[in-house]
Amino acid sequence: MTNRYPERTALAQRMSRLAREELRHFEQVRSIMDDMDIPFERLTASRYAGGLRKAMRQEEPYKLLDMLLIGALIEARSCERFARIAPRLPEKLGRFYGGLLASEARHFEHYVAFAKSECGVDEAEINARLEELKAIEASLISDPDDEFRFHSGAPAL
Numbered sequence: 001m002t003n004r005y006p007e008r009t010a011l012a013q014r015m016s017r018l019a020r021e022e023l024r025h026f027e028q029v030r031s032i033m034d035d036m037d038i039p040f041e042r043l044t045a046s047r048y049a050g051g052l053r054k055a056m057r058q059e060e061p062y063k064l065l066d067m068l069l070i071g072a073l074i075e076a077r078s079c080e081r082f083a084r085i086a087p088r089l090p091e092k093l094g095r096f097y098g099g100l101l102a103s104e105a106r107h108f109e110h111y112v113a114f115a116k117s118e119c120g121v122d123e124a125e126i127n128a129r130l131e132e133l134k135a136i137e138a139s140l141i142s143d144p145d146d147e148f149r150f151h152s153g154a155p156a157l
């Protein structure tokens with residue numbers, strides 16, 4: 001988003017900060033994996049983000065609006081899943097996941113705020129679109145899924 005909309009100063013700056021925070025999380029996760037002797041393993045992308053991206057409209061300002069709403073949904077779902085996992089982990093790891101959860105909650109709020117301030121679309125239309133995207137998202141996390149990933153659907157047996 002920083003690359004796509006550099007002329008939108010507030011959005012570009014916020015997304016740049018958000019990207020740095022996510023990269024910092026990547027570094028922390030890699031260190032924890034090394035500490036725990038867990039080798040890095042390359043995984044194929046789950047259907048989740050791609051499935052949501054397919055719903056993104058291509059004409060502006062709806063492209064930006066959809067991108068922001070999809071970002072908000074991904075952050076909210078990540079937050080929910082971290083909240084479920086954190087209490088079941090060893091204490092140190094649980095605390096780390098708890099921190100990720102707080103970040104994702106903040107990111108969700110940034111995406112929603114920008115959806116309202118940057119797109120020039122009225123709030124009723126934003127809410128209606130959010131409901132449509134939520135329905136797509138719900139099927140991606142609940143329909144049978146062959147792959148096991150952080151945002152997978154129900155296991156296909």
Ligand SMILES: [Fe+2]
Pocket residue numbers: 022075103104107
């Ligand atoms: Fe995030």
